[in-house]
Amino acid sequence: MSIEGKGETMLKTLRMTLAVFLALAVAGCGAGVGEAPDEGGGEGEQGGSGEGGANSICMMPKLVGIPYFNAAEEGANEAAEELGVDLTYDGPTEALAAEQVRRIEQFTQQQCDAISVAANDPDALAPAMTQAGEAGTATSAWDADVAEDSREVFVNQATFEAIGQTLVDIMAEQTGGEGEFLVVTGSLTAPNQNSWIEEMEAHMEAEYPDMSIAEILPGEEDLQLGIDVTTDYLRANPDTAGVFGITTVALPGAAEAVQQLGREGEVAVTGLSTPNEMRPYVESGTVEEFALWNPVDLGYLAVHVANAQVEGNLPDSGTFEAGRLGEVEMLAEDEVLLGPPDVYSSENIDDFDF
């Protein structure tokens, strides 16, 4: 259709130039971002601990962009500053194990001295973590463990038992230790949640024989779905004494549902979530008390442990001195325990911002 001529060729050259320009703009945009200092990240000079150089610690949450892991990052930065280590804190934008594998391998490539991960899948991350360990990197897991033989240490935020007992005790106090209960969980296959439910049931059986879990429903970490399943269930089972929401998303969903049904005070609500998320429901009285470990402290501890691994002074047993946290317990030679979960209520909730 077109005739080749001089003008045509010039136009073509012009367009090619424009193309290169735009492509450069895209690449350059990335470059510009790279130079912007990411909080606590030591870009550019990373890699190679070297004699006398600061230890580099690469730490990965299950995903970035949610308050819980932002809070952990805050604690991690605090510890990094205190210890004078280079901290890289990054993870995928969705909780995908495969994306984590990719990052672990790249952490290994850039020769981090220590890698610490919160695993989306214990087994999927294992080969990459083993490989990192073989390359001489100190390996650890925090928040959610990887397969035991693929890392050196696990920083445990709270034992399953402690979580299960704390939640049941809070609920028993509010309901007189009897009744049937709904549990709103993440997904039916989430390992942490299932272990907590087991411990909750065991504790009920041992201490409060009149309490029982009538139903376990998944909220799939979707707030609206959490509200909907709780609403539907409470409409169908109006005698339910209380609802446990055992993820940071399930609990506000359950509280919102109870509030929307106008059944505050009749249906007790407790579970695990962050103070910022729960503040409105504590203020309105829908939720009296709820629990969670402190994610700021968890991130803080994880960096301390990783640094101690690199320095080679992590004890096998007894206790471990972790900065402002003082002495924390070594549950086993490869497991550090943050401590019992914190309980939040209207009295102390304003002391926390995460």
Next chain:
Amino acid sequence: MSGASTTTTATEHSDGPLKRFLTRPEAPALIFLAALVVVLSVVADGFLGASNFEGILSQVVVIGIIALAVNQVVLSGEIDISTGSMLGLCAMASGTVAVAGGGLLFTLLAGVAVGALAGAVNGFLVTVARIPAIIVTLGMLYALRGVLLLVTGGTWVTGVPAEARVLGIGSVFGVSLPIIVLFALFIVMELVNRHSDWGRNVLAVGGNRRAAMLAGLPSRRVRFWAFVLVGAAVGIASVIYIGRAGSVQTNAGTGLELQVIAAVVIGGTSIAGGRGSTLAALTGAVLIGVILNGMVLLGIPGVWQDAVLGALILLAVSTDVLRRKLLGDKA
């Protein structure tokens, strides 16, 4: 409902009312919906009852409102699959304004403004830069979620005050307000499609773009405003979303785009453009709500939800093709 928003041929005038109903785009979906309601009433405990129906309706309001607008885009022969991320962004904007004490009006304005802006970007890229809508809105699905994460840094909006939640949890004369909003918008869209130039042009452009252009219709402008309308509708929906949920998370709206498209095509609007109706989008949204509710009541695990949704989309578009062939043979 008369056939003002359909483009089926004029032969229907001579047919009886039943036949006229059957040739309407949403007829199969309505029949299917009625059958499903009957079956579920018998099979599923707790399905029949005013509170469950109200529950189903209020759960599909967000999808329904967006579907009414995406319906226009599909009618004009385009597609928009960016609405999930768009809802997240709008909800974050309106939620932030609400928490800052903006009151309902400014909350609504914030949501609609952000949505309309995002919609305008879609519309510009499709109609002016001439990038295919599927690529534009696929790219925007990711880019908008990225913007959301960048702007918020991953912080959630919590504690939306009661005055800004009215559209989500309020009620008038015992009828829940979000349901009233949905039906009000439905009527507005129906009027727009029947009585405005733009509404008629949407169908003409979608039916045969070249013919429409030859007839002097402003094809680009018509499609551009359809994309803007989607943005504005997502903005309104976002206020209902924050009203119902009371807080906004960075993953808000994930996967919503699929349910919206499903609602539109299951309802009977042809994905090829030019054929469909406002009622189709609404019927489709309600049908999805009934199916999801039925799955819960029948104890079908939520993990199968996507499979059911996908199969339904395929079923809907296949029957559309078969019907087109049958009607084509008759004519």
Next chain:
Amino acid sequence: MSQYTETSRGFLSRIKFSRELVLLGVLIVIVIAMSLLSPVFLTLGNLLNTSRYFVEIGLISLGMTLIIITAGIDLSVGSNMALVSVVVGFSFLGGVPLPLAIVLGVVAGLAAGVFNGLFVTMLDLHPLVVTLGTFAMFRGLAYGFSDADAVSSFPAWFAYFGQAYFGPIPGQLIVFVIAVAVVWLILSRTRFGRYVYAIGHNEEAARFSGVPVERVKLAIYAGTGLLVGLASVIYISRVSTARGDAGLGLELDVIAAVVLGGASIYGGKGTIAGTVLGVLIIATLRNGLLLAGVPSTWQLFLLGVLLLVAVFLNEFFRKEEG
């Protein structure tokens, strides 16, 4: 018809040549930029290691190139990957010997591709709608069959597919190179390849001149399904886990790579060389941005924008070609 002869002679081939040169230039610029940002980037170890990530996307992009040349699209590839992953993992868990489970998985990928192809050809539906439906359906089936659970108890030898090295070269890179050669031969040296372009140029005209349009299309979608099956096996082996969230968002990377490589979403244009360059550019950007410490949230945004810019440029160039 005058356009047809013209494009097949000097004019188009010269444009193609220079477009690929531009891409190569872009790639080199990105590589230089990245190596300035991160000292680790331009090391043989890193480059070879990076290659392990783009093989899965690369394999699928080869099939997608053919689909896009025929003016089609396949949004379901990521979900299909999940389906294959779950079929392999859970049939193995259910007692099927692993070699057979792998075959079953690849067959499932192929079947999914055939399913897409049948809907596209027999019902004459737009591939966009069909694969939007199967995008949801395949993912849903994967979640449903696996009950959102994961399988990772694979025997050690299974790691071979995704973790083996020949010298410093990752095994899957060799697979990819072979696949590139095969698909390139098919597209540029066979009658089938000419049919693919003909369908993309003008489907009706192709049909009138005796091209078996339906069969060619069916073969392309099936072939893409097969490539997804292969990619999925490599993927499962690489992360030693099979689960329903495999390949989430993969379609974006694949489509971005293909259109960046110069294939026109309106059909008729595209080359394997271009696609391979597109894959390399995206992989390099991703790897470089990670190494340079760019937060992941930016990558999501940049990838979406990159896709839009790439398509815009392609169509912008194409205006003059008529």
